[in-house]
Amino acid sequence: MKARYSWYTILFLAFSSMTVLFTNCAGSHPDTIIDPNASSAEVESNMEVVTEFSGKLSASFQYVSTDGKAWGYALDSQNKTKALKVIFYAGGPIGTGTYAGEIVAKESGVGPNAGHYFNFKVPPELANGQYQKLWAYGHEAKPEYLIKPSPVTFVSYNQKAEDYYNQNIAPFVNSQCVRCHTWTYQSLMYGPLLNPLPVSTGTATSNRFMRKMNGQDNHNGGAFCNSANDGACALIQNWWRAEFQ
Numbered sequence: 001m002k003a004r005y006s007w008y009t010i011l012f013l014a015f016s017s018m019t020v021l022f023t024n025c026a027g028s029h030p031d032t033i034i035d036p037n038a039s040s041a042e043v044e045s046n047m048e049v050v051t052e053f054s055g056k057l058s059a060s061f062q063y064v065s066t067d068g069k070a071w072g073y074a075l076d077s078q079n080k081t082k083a084l085k086v087i088f089y090a091g092g093p094i095g096t097g098t099y100a101g102e103i104v105a106k107e108s109g110v111g112p113n114a115g116h117y118f119n120f121k122v123p124p125e126l127a128n129g130q131y132q133k134l135w136a137y138g139h140e141a142k143p144e145y146l147i148k149p150s151p152v153t154f155v156s157y158n159q160k161a162e163d164y165y166n167q168n169i170a171p172f173v174n175s176q177c178v179r180c181h182t183w184t185y186q187s188l189m190y191g192p193l194l195n196p197l198p199v200s201t202g203t204a205t206s207n208r209f210m211r212k213m214n215g216q217d218n219h220n221g222g223a224f225c226n227s228a229n230d231g232a233c234a235l236i237q238n239w240w241r242a243e244f245q
């Protein structure tokens with residue numbers, strides 16, 4: 001017991017010091033962990049879809065991300081070797097809402113529900129920067145098969161100005177930031193540019209990307225413009241407007 005305890009201590013110390021070293025430059029940015037572009041086809045299993053549903057639904061509708069992906073898991077707890085269909089309704093439950101699409105919940109993942117996750121891209125008309133509600137059902141769209149905690153309230157944003165980014169922001173980011181960061185259009189847009197959300201208090205000048213660049217927020221990599229209207233910061237304002245206005 002004692003020997004095992006000290007091993008844990010050593011491992012803990014090793015990890016802690018690694019964290020300290022890495023925080024120095026690369027930081028622990030979500031951009032290096034989450035890839036919103038990751039293709040779901042790569043992680044899907046080839047499980048067959050449940051045809052004879054037992055009615056014993058084991059499911060959870062976890063959240064909808066700002067890039068419009070509905071996440072959760074769903075399975076027939078009496079038949080875990082097959083996959084369950086998940087059906088979505090927007091604006092109201094079945095009966096009053098609008099059919100928003102469906103997907104088979106068969107993505108890998110971790111834990112007891114591995115192989116039964118879903119990652120559903122919501123229709124673009126719902127990713128319009130306004131609050132929306134989505135209801136999810138397992139196997140069939142019937143009230144008794146509602147996946148809790150439906151409805152999930154969310155705000156998602158379509159990508160509108162990737163061309164503007166590529167022409168005006170990417171050259172700056174790719175020359176000034178790569179030493180420490182791996183920023184992409186996706187990770188900046190669905191990270192600091194959307195923080196705080198435009199539907200809340202976010203503006204062209206108060207977003208985190210801007211604040212890190214003009215020195216309003218302390219930035220380990222330094223400031224890159226003197227004010228929100230100067231150089232690259234003026235371009236960041238334009239990019240924000242092109243995406244959200």
Ligand code: HEC
Nearest residue numbers: 023024025027176177179180192209212218219220221224
């Ligand atoms: C010398 C290394 C270095 C350079 C160069 C650098 N950064 Fe950073 N950056 C960091 C570190 C470390 C952090 C985390 C601590 C902090 O916020 O200062 C950070 C944080 C950030 C954040 C906040 C992250 C978040 O999750 O909200 C943004 C945005 C950012 N950097 C953008 C940039 C951009 C854009 C560039 C290039 C124009 C750049 N940085 C250049 C080191 C750097």
